[in-house]
Amino acid sequence: MDTSTSLAREQTSLLHRSLGTFDIIFLMIAAVVGLETLGQVSTYGAEAFTWALVLAVTFLIPYGLIFAEVGSTFREEGGAYIWVRTAFGRGAAAIAALLTWVTQPVWVGGSMAFLAAETFSGHISELSSGSFADYAFKLIFIWITVAAAIISLRRGKWLPTIGAIAKMALLVFFVFTTVIYAVKHGVAGLSGGDFSPTLAGLFGSVPVLLFAFLGFESSSSAAGEMKNPARDVPISIFRSCAIAAACYLIPILAILLVIPADQITGIGGLLDAVATVYSVYGGAADTMLTITSIVLIFILASQGAAWMIVSDRMQAMAAADGSFFGGFFGKFSARLGTPVRVNMLSGVVATVFLLASMQITGDNAAVFGVVLTISISTFLLSYLLVIPAAIKLRKVDEPRPYRVPVSDRGFAVLGAICFAWILLGSWVAVFPGTLESLFNIDYSFTDIWGVTQTRFEVFTVGTLAVLLLLGAVGYLRGARVRSAPASTPAPAADKEGTPA
Numbered sequence: 001m002d003t004s005t006s007l008a009r010e011q012t013s014l015l016h017r018s019l020g021t022f023d024i025i026f027l028m029i030a031a032v033v034g035l036e037t038l039g040q041v042s043t044y045g046a047e048a049f050t051w052a053l054v055l056a057v058t059f060l061i062p063y064g065l066i067f068a069e070v071g072s073t074f075r076e077e078g079g080a081y082i083w084v085r086t087a088f089g090r091g092a093a094a095i096a097a098l099l100t101w102v103t104q105p106v107w108v109g110g111s112m113a114f115l116a117a118e119t120f121s122g123h124i125s126e127l128s129s130g131s132f133a134d135y136a137f138k139l140i141f142i143w144i145t146v147a148a149a150i151i152s153l154r155r156g157k158w159l160p161t162i163g164a165i166a167k168m169a170l171l172v173f174f175v176f177t178t179v180i181y182a183v184k185h186g187v188a189g190l191s192g193g194d195f196s197p198t199l200a201g202l203f204g205s206v207p208v209l210l211f212a213f214l215g216f217e218s219s220s221s222a223a224g225e226m227k228n229p230a231r232d233v234p235i236s237i238f239r240s241c242a243i244a245a246a247c248y249l250i251p252i253l254a255i256l257l258v259i260p261a262d263q264i265t266g267i268g269g270l271l272d273a274v275a276t277v278y279s280v281y282g283g284a285a286d287t288m289l290t291i292t293s294i295v296l297i298f299i300l301a302s303q304g305a306a307w308m309i310v311s312d313r314m315q316a317m318a319a320a321d322g323s324f325f326g327g328f329f330g331k332f333s334a335r336l337g338t339p340v341r342v343n344m345l346s347g348v349v350a351t352v353f354l355l356a357s358m359q360i361t362g363d364n365a366a367v368f369g370v371v372l373t374i375s376i377s378t379f380l381l382s383y384l385l386v387i388p389a390a391i392k393l394r395k396v397d398e399p400r401p402y403r404v405p406v407s408d409r410g411f412a413v414l415g416a417i418c419f420a421w422i423l424l425g426s427w428v429a430v431f432p433g434t435l436e437s438l439f440n441i442d443y444s445f446t447d448i449w450g451v452t453q454t455r456f457e458v459f460t461v462g463t464l465a466v467l468l469l470l471g472a473v474g475y476l477r478g479a480r481v482r483s484a485p486a487s488t489p490a491p492a493a494d495k496e497g498t499p500a
Contacts, residue, residue: 003085004076006484007327008320012077014476015224016337018154023161024219024226024236025243030160031306032215032240033167033247035299037372038270041208041248042255046194047201049252052209054197056245059421060213061183062414064241065404067217068234069411070390071206072402077224077232078317079310080217085321086396087389090482091475094323096389098471099382100218101315101342102349103375104307107146108355108465109350110371112304116297119271130358138354146347148305149312152336153225156309165304166295168243171251178254187257200441207429210421211376212248212320214383216240218307221314225337230401241487251288260266271296308346316342322482324474370451374460377429379468383422391415422459 019027041048076082080100085093121127127134148159159208216237225227255273274292278285316339320330333340357371394411404411414440428435433453436443 005320005322005481007322007330007481008317009257011018011317011330011332012224013273014332014334014337015077016153017225017227017317018152019157019219019222019232019236020228021227021232023157024232025240026161026164027157027245027306028216028219028236028240029167029247029457030164030302031218031310032212033114033164033244034212035170035270035296037168037212038248038255041205041212042252044201044205046256047197048209049249049256050197051194051205052249052252053200053210055206055209055213055421056249056290059210059418060241060245063418064216064237066158066387066390066414066418067220067398068237068402069404070393071217071220071223071233071237072230073398073400075220075223075226075229075394076317077222077313078321079220080221080382081221081314081321082384082387083320083393085323086391087392088385090321090323092385092389094318094478095468095471096321096382096385096473097314097318098467100386101311101346102467103379103382104304104311105346105350106306106353106378107375108307108346109138109352109354110143111214111356112300113141113144113350113369114357116141116300119293119296119300123271123289135358139351141297141304142350142354143347144301145304145308146343146350148302149308149343149346150338150340151336152334153222153309156305156338157440160302160306160309163306166302167299168247169245170292170295174270174277175254175275176251177280177395178258178273180280183260186282188246200436203428203432203435203441206421207373207376207380207425210425211372213446214379215307216244218310218314221310221317225313230272236457238257276285282312308343312339312346315339319478320473320481322480322484323479324471324476327478327481338358342472353364370449370456370459371447372389373429373432374463377426377460377464380426380429381464384419384426387415387419387422430464432456464493 018071034475042054044051072088074083081093081097084096107438117127117134120137121134127137148156150156159426219228219236220227220233223233226232254277255270257274258273271289271293275285275289278288278292281288316330316332318324318330319327319342324330328343329339329345331341353371367436377386391412394408404414406414432449433443433445445456449456
């Protein structure tokens with residue numbers, strides 16, 4: 001039974017059905033395959049590849065199966081918000097949606113903008129840290145991603161699509177060049193023992209790896225704008241998961257083969273490796289590196305835009321459903337079919353977080369690592385609600401266009417495996433160093449993070465506390481929307497904007 005509010009039903013009439021299988025796959029590749037995580041994961045050395053492979057098998061596969069079924073069965077605009085609401089009610093759904101949504105502006109403003117600026121400064125034109133040009137570049141980067149989310153989806157989707165194609169092309173060319181470099185110069189001195197998994201490597205890399213592998217179900221936030229979500233969601237999840245696994249595993253191995261582990265930095269890991277292997281092109285190397293840097297900045301902007309597109313829709317539907325303030329942020333543009341008010345809010349949050357991040361003591365690499373971890377923690381914590389919701393929804397009597405070929409108990413086991421990984425990653429992201437201490441593993445917090453543990457926890461836990469307070473206030477302020485009389489749902493619009 002549809003329990004959406006009158007406002008939420010009204011807004012669905014403004015949606016434009018413009019996403020096909022091709023669009024969904026590349027939207028997810030643009031959003032989820034993050035080049036910014038390649039260097040961060042690679043800092044843990046060769047065993048990072050081992051743990052990436054372990055998670056690809058033990059996490060990515062069951063996760064993809066679960067959400068292929070859930071996403072093709074429950075096809076309302078809003079995705080995970082609707083799933084958690086159906087399973088546990090609006091209060092839990094409000095928190096899950098807020099944690100998912102806020103991850104994106106925090107990540108764009110606090111990590112992606114820094115990586116884009118570092119790339120521009122290091123390989124195109126120097127930007128003095130903290131200068132007017134540095135601030136201007138990062139602010140322009142943020143608002144480009146917002147603008148792409150504001151324009152109509154049938155036009156805005158092309159920035160992530162082109163970015164995804166450029167991303168895959170760049171990775172393929174990098175791997176190809178790495179092979180040439182290895183033939184000419186050999187590789188870093190890796191041995192089989194370097195790939196042996198350790199607890200230290202697990203605790204260090206698992207949050208970043210989970211962050212890299214999560215998000216493929218987020219396309220369902222725009223389910224009301226898909227042409228055929230029952231068919232397209234499973235296909236897009238399976239194909240994009242497979243492409244993502246290859247886009248992580250192969251480049252991580254390539255980075256490790258050409259850059260010694262102690263020289264890899266999270267913010268520059270990929271480009272450092274690119275600069276090294278491009279030496280095979282002789283005098284053209286510098287020009288090629290500059291072009292690659294420009295392409296990378298474009299890819300980062302397209303990635304941020306993809307996340308803004310999908311996550312802002314979830315939060316807008318949460319607002320329209322009375323779970324985020326009084327419905328002001330639940331309005332979609334009648335002309336564009338996009339949640340312009342939430343898009344603008346995302347830009348403001350990203351800007352505020354950028355300004356706050358710029359005040360952290362430490363270099364760009366330290367800031368990048370700390371803020372990336374905050375983004376990871378908010379995103380992972382949302383799945384502590386979303387995955388149990390998916391398990392509970394298996395028992396809801398709904399026609400299932402795709403059904404995982406296991407019993408309800410088997411489905412619950414798949415969910416439990418994913419939940420266990422998420423629980424581990426969430427703890428390590430919020431409280432790094434605690435498990436290492438429990439297992440008597442050496443852990444120098446300042447050396448690893450570039451900031452003190454106190455500063456890290458104040459920034460991380462403080463951010464989470466503010467978000468929980470914001471979620472509670474937003475839910476209470478939505479009472480008027482929730483209590484409004486229900487109305488008859490209006491049909492979604494087709495790709496031309498007329499009722500479907």
